[in-house]
Amino acid sequence: MALRWAVFGLAALLLNFPVIATAVTAFKAPGEVTRNPSLWIEEPTLANFAAVLTASDRLNIYHHLGNSLVAALIGAVLPLVVAFPLAWAMVRRGVGRGVLFPVVVNLRALPLIIFAIPLYMMYAAAGLLDTRLGLGLVLAVVNLPLAVLLLVNAVGDIPAELEEAARMDGARLPRLLLRVVLPLCRPAFVTAFVFGFITAWNEFLFGLILTTREAVPVTVGASFFFATAGGGVQWGMAAAVMVVAALPPLVLGLVMYRRITGSVMAGAVKG
Amino acid sequence: MTRTRIMLAAAGAAALAAGAADAQVTVLGWPGGPEETALRAVAELYNARPEVAPENRVELLFTSRDGFFDKLQVDLAAGSTAFDVNLLATYSIGRYAPFMEPVTLSDEAEAVFGETVLSTMQFDGQQYGVPTDLSLHFLYYRRDLIDALLADEAVRARYGDIAEEHLGERLEPKAPEDWTWDDFVANALYFSRSVNPDSPTRYGTVIQAKNLLFNMMVFHSWPRSYGADWLDEEGRVVVDSEAWRGALERAKLLFDLGATPPDSTAYEYAEANAAFASGQVAAMVQWNAAATELTEAQPDTAITAPPAGPEGRFTHIHGLGLGLNAAAPNREGALAFLEWLSTEEAALAYARAGGAPGLAPETAAKIADERPDLVQVGEFASTYGFVMRGGTSAEALSVYEAQAQEFTGYWAGTQDLDTAIANAEAAMTRLLQ
Amino acid sequence: MRSRAFENAVLASPLVLFLLAILGFPALLSLVYAVSETTFRTLTAPRFVGGANFAAVWADGAFWRAAWFSLRFGAITAVLQCALGLFLAVYLYPLIRRHGWMVAVLIVPMIVAPAMMGLMYRLVLHEFVGPVPHYLYLWFGWSPAFLSPANVFATVVAAETLQWTPFAFLLFLAAYGAIPQDLREAAMVDGTRPWRLFWRIELPLMMPTVFVALFVRFIDGFRVFDNIYTLVGAGPGGATTSLSIYIFETFLRRAEIGKAMAAAVLLFLASTLLFVAARALVLRGREGRG
Numbered sequence: 001m002a003l004r005w006a007v008f009g010l011a012a013l014l015l016n017f018p019v020i021a022t023a024v025t026a027f028k029a030p031g032e033v034t035r036n037p038s039l040w041i042e043e044p045t046l047a048n049f050a051a052v053l054t055a056s057d058r059l060n061i062y063h064h065l066g067n068s069l070v071a072a073l074i075g076a077v078l079p080l081v082v083a084f085p086l087a088w089a090m091v092r093r094g095v096g097r098g099v100l101f102p103v104v105v106n107l108r109a110l111p112l113i114i115f116a117i118p119l120y121m122m123y124a125a126a127g128l129l130d131t132r133l134g135l136g137l138v139l140a141v142v143n144l145p146l147a148v149l150l151l152v153n154a155v156g157d158i159p160a161e162l163e164e165a166a167r168m169d170g171a172r173l174p175r176l177l178l179r180v181v182l183p184l185c186r187p188a189f190v191t192a193f194v195f196g197f198i199t200a201w202n203e204f205l206f207g208l209i210l211t212t213r214e215a216v217p218v219t220v221g222a223s224f225f226f227a228t229a230g231g232g233v234q235w236g237m238a239a240a241v242m243v244v245a246a247l248p249p250l251v252l253g254l255v256m257y258r259r260i261t262g263s264v265m266a267g268a269v270k271g
Numbered sequence: 272m273t274r275t276r277i278m279l280a281a282a283g284a285a286a287l288a289a290g291a292a293d294a295q296v297t298v299l300g301w302p303g304g305p306e307e308t309a310l311r312a313v314a315e316l317y318n319a320r321p322e323v324a325p326e327n328r329v330e331l332l333f334t335s336r337d338g339f340f341d342k343l344q345v346d347l348a349a350g351s352t353a354f355d356v357n358l359l360a361t362y363s364i365g366r367y368a369p370f371m372e373p374v375t376l377s378d379e380a381e382a383v384f385g386e387t388v389l390s391t392m393q394f395d396g397q398q399y400g401v402p403t404d405l406s407l408h409f410l411y412y413r414r415d416l417i418d419a420l421l422a423d424e425a426v427r428a429r430y431g432d433i434a435e436e437h438l439g440e441r442l443e444p445k446a447p448e449d450w451t452w453d454d455f456v457a458n459a460l461y462f463s464r465s466v467n468p469d470s471p472t473r474y475g476t477v478i479q480a481k482n483l484l485f486n487m488m489v490f491h492s493w494p495r496s497y498g499a500d501w502l503d504e505e506g507r508v509v510v511d512s513e514a515w516r517g518a519l520e521r522a523k524l525l526f527d528l529g530a531t532p533p534d535s536t537a538y539e540y541a542e543a544n545a546a547f548a549s550g551q552v553a554a555m556v557q558w559n560a561a562a563t564e565l566t567e568a569q570p571d572t573a574i575t576a577p578p579a580g581p582e583g584r585f586t587h588i589h590g591l592g593l594g595l596n597a598a599a600p601n602r603e604g605a606l607a608f609l610e611w612l613s614t615e616e617a618a619l620a621y622a623r624a625g626g627a628p629g630l631a632p633e634t635a636a637k638i639a640d641e642r643p644d645l646v647q648v649g650e651f652a653s654t655y656g657f658v659m660r661g662g663t664s665a666e667a668l669s670v671y672e673a674q675a676q677e678f679t680g681y682w683a684g685t686q687d688l689d690t691a692i693a694n695a696e697a698a699m700t701r702l703l704q
Numbered sequence: 705m706r707s708r709a710f711e712n713a714v715l716a717s718p719l720v721l722f723l724l725a726i727l728g729f730p731a732l733l734s735l736v737y738a739v740s741e742t743t744f745r746t747l748t749a750p751r752f753v754g755g756a757n758f759a760a761v762w763a764d765g766a767f768w769r770a771a772w773f774s775l776r777f778g779a780i781t782a783v784l785q786c787a788l789g790l791f792l793a794v795y796l797y798p799l800i801r802r803h804g805w806m807v808a809v810l811i812v813p814m815i816v817a818p819a820m821m822g823l824m825y826r827l828v829l830h831e832f833v834g835p836v837p838h839y840l841y842l843w844f845g846w847s848p849a850f851l852s853p854a855n856v857f858a859t860v861v862a863a864e865t866l867q868w869t870p871f872a873f874l875l876f877l878a879a880y881g882a883i884p885q886d887l888r889e890a891a892m893v894d895g896t897r898p899w900r901l902f903w904r905i906e907l908p909l910m911m912p913t914v915f916v917a918l919f920v921r922f923i924d925g926f927r928v929f930d931n932i933y934t935l936v937g938a939g940p941g942g943a944t945t946s947l948s949i950y951i952f953e954t955f956l957r958r959a960e961i962g963k964a965m966a967a968a969v970l971l972f973l974a975s976t977l978l979f980v981a982a983r984a985l986v987l988r989g990r991e992g993r994g
Contacts, residue, residue: 037832144722536853537856676942
């Protein structure tokens with residue numbers, strides 16, 4: 001057991017090293033950042049965080065957070081909704097197996113930003129430019145391949161006999177999908193939702209190009225703190241912003257990990 | 272706690288009020304930094320003027336700084352009506368001009384800014400913008416180190432030895448005001464521990480050489496002082512010349528001998544500043560915008576113009592400015608604001624609020640007490656400033672990109688000089704001819 | 705039978721309609737651009753040039769170097785992440801069953817935006833500001849150039865692996881946890897040793913997840929953009945240009961829209977073919993096993 005703990009400690013330290021180092025930097029005064037690169041803070045200060053917060057007279061951070069939240073929720077939930085029925089039909093009946101599946105899944109390999117221009121034109125015509133819905137819809141496309149992949153994988157893991165039994169009981173298709181298949185796929189739903197939400201929250205380029213004022217997400221809104229072009233990077237302040245901006249998805253991840261690990265444990269117990 | 276809350280509430284109210292105001296000329300500015308502060312100040316001043324009708328008041332819009340020009344490109348190309356007036360820069364003027372319209376300046380403009388600075392906002396003989404901020408390069412150096420070097424007879428010999436060994440010429444330590452680029456190189460070698468183990472600093476200089484177009488601008492002052500240009504008078508690409516080769520080779524020497532940090536092939540502005548600020552670098556060529564940051568970190572930092580070459584002393588200059596979106600919903604209002612922005616009143620207000628306009632000597636003298644640095648910027652710009660032939664063309668940005676790709680590759684050792692020059696020449700020929 | 709076809713259509717329609725609504729027009733227009741000479745000035749009046757863009761991409765050495773970079777990067781990082789993630793999931797499982805919070809600690813890096821992670825490394829690896837070079841210099845008098853052409857590939861592979869191993873770890877943890885406990889117990893009763901249990905029983909049961917994880921990690925590594933772009937950009941001489949970076953720069957920075965689209969079409973065709981082939985192989989393998 002001691003060895004396992006040691007492995008865990010080492011992995012935790014190694015994987016999180018940049019995050020830890022950045023968090024440490026966020027508590028250093030500007031002068032100390034260039035003078036003292038070690039992980040030890042000589043004079044801890046909250047000045048960087050204060051600077052980030054006082055800059056919010058120019059940057060309405062709550063507005064940006066709200067935009068990110070709405071867009072990321074649309075971007076995480078919508079793919080699950082549209083992918084679930086297809087995933088079942090694909091596994092059980094081979095629907096779309098030949099063309100649709102490879103096409104959708106391989107969208108993930110494309111830098112989707114190449115669609116920025118036509119999307120922009122289309123959005124301008126449809127009034128979706130600079131709206132949370134518009135941003136959310138694009139983020140849903142970004143997340144679609146992973147949702148399809150994970151849900152197909154999950155439905156494939158459900159023993160067909162379970163469904164047959166429900167069919168015998170006279171359950172019609174919608175009922176079968178919602179009452180039998182959906183609960184069994186819950187772990188995959190949770191996993192796909194968490195991954196999708198994080199991806200959507202962290203997205204930058206579409207947020208940059210498709211919004212200007214009303215729907216600007218926090219990744220874009222906060223970027224003027226650590227932008228590299230033009231003015232300088234104040235490393236301490238940039239670190240503070242990185243810490244602040246990473247907090248919301250972090251909280252979500254930490255809340256959802258219970259669901260993930262919960263389903264992991266459920267699987268163990270079920271067996 | 273309560274104070275924070277009140278502050279946030281006030282911020283929220285201010286944001287709402289700004290949105291509700293019936294301001295009708297939307298100006299897209301450069302976000303963050305002193306440019307934003309200064310633009311806010313002049314916008315306020317303009318909106319308070321009695322002759323400005325409520326429907327022609329200025330409302331400011333700031334998008335992201337990262338990817339600003341990528342977004343602007345898409346916005347303009349798709350005919351966005353989200354703003355009437357937008358930012359533009361000398362190096363991107365040719366790319367954005369097709370989506371913009373020329374502006375009219377006030378009668379004072381030429382006296383306020385001077386010909387050189389106004390020309391940073393011209394394309395095809397027409398004025399596309401009102402200059403707001405001017406960027407150029409300084410030579411930053413550590414006065415304490417140079418003074419010690421000049422005072423000590425014993426180390427002068429060592430300095431001469433190093434220069435002789437690597438540059439083939441015995442050079443004496445000199446005051447940076449009198450440096451040629453060879454002096455710059457000799458000094459960089461002397462202050463590098465890889466060459467001179469007794470050096471007080473780890474590196475003699477730092478060259479930001481990430482594959483990034485802005486880094487090429489910093490480098491350009493060097494070949495220019497040997498007579499380099501992009502095009503000759505007949506419009507032929509002249510990158511395969513002694514001037515370009517010589518400067519590239521000398522810079523390469525600094526990389527090879529460890530006179531600039533080994534990772535500096537991945538450095539940009541911020542990293543280079545951090546290196547200088549740490550006290551481990553003796554001198555560097557950097558944007559004028561870094562003056563405050565570097566001087567604060569190293570109080571002994573002194574500033575002068577970049578070193579000279581056989582053709583004289585040069586600094587790349589470019590301007591940021593504001594121009595008219597061709598799809599502007601409020602054209603008249605926008606033109607009126609831009610015309611006012613080119614008056615002395617506006618330029619001085621902009622400077623007082625922290626902006627860095629390139630001002631003609633007579634104008635700069637009027638605020639010399641408050642902004643002595645602007646006198647220096649104006650003087651350097653008019654005396655040493657240059658724009659490469661083709662530097663405002665439609666493809667200027669792509670030329671910088673191509674050079675960055677090839678020249679950084681040479682410095683980092685992924686290709687030799689002939690390949691780099693040949694590739695750059697091919698790309699520039701395709702782009703400029 | 706007819707109603708079944710109708711049912712299938714209904715089941716597939718949400719996704720198909722959604723994709724058509726959002727990507728239908730962009731995809732169509734992109735195809736037009738791919739066979740046209742298009743700049744930002746001629747967006748509404750592209751000039752048809754046939755296969756010229758494809759020929760230009762095909763002849764562009766930078767495109768192939770980018771493709772090779774992406775392929776290598778995707779394959780190496782996918783294997784590293786899956787091996788490391790699988791090891792952590794299986795080895796730490798007994799602990800994690802009792803201490804669920806451990807998962808939370810290990811998935812933190814994945815939650816940070818990749819672009820921000822790139823920026824963090826700029827800080828962490830900086831010779832004068834970063835702790836890594838600081839301690840290496842302090843303890844070993846050694847100041848390696850992490851981002852020099854010789855080392856930059858290893859550095860970005862390490863950065864990508866450290867950030868996304870948690871992804872593979874999570875998938876494997878779920879799959880490992882889903883293996884029925886009685887299967888393990890029965891094997892234990894038979895005297896099967898843990899190592900053998902893993903190879904003969906547990907790993908085969910996890911194979912579908914292994915394929916999914918390898919595939920997703922490969923695709924994500926292959927299309928890598930944000931973290932490399934913020935850390936080193938296209939690299940000195942283009943040394944770290946992935947296909948995504950190539951397409952992005954061709955598109956927005958060099959404004960060669962037609963060429964960028966042609967490259968994207970080639971990329972999409974290649975990845976789809978690769979995917980179909982890989983799936984056929986896997987399916988045949990499975991059938992072969994019985």
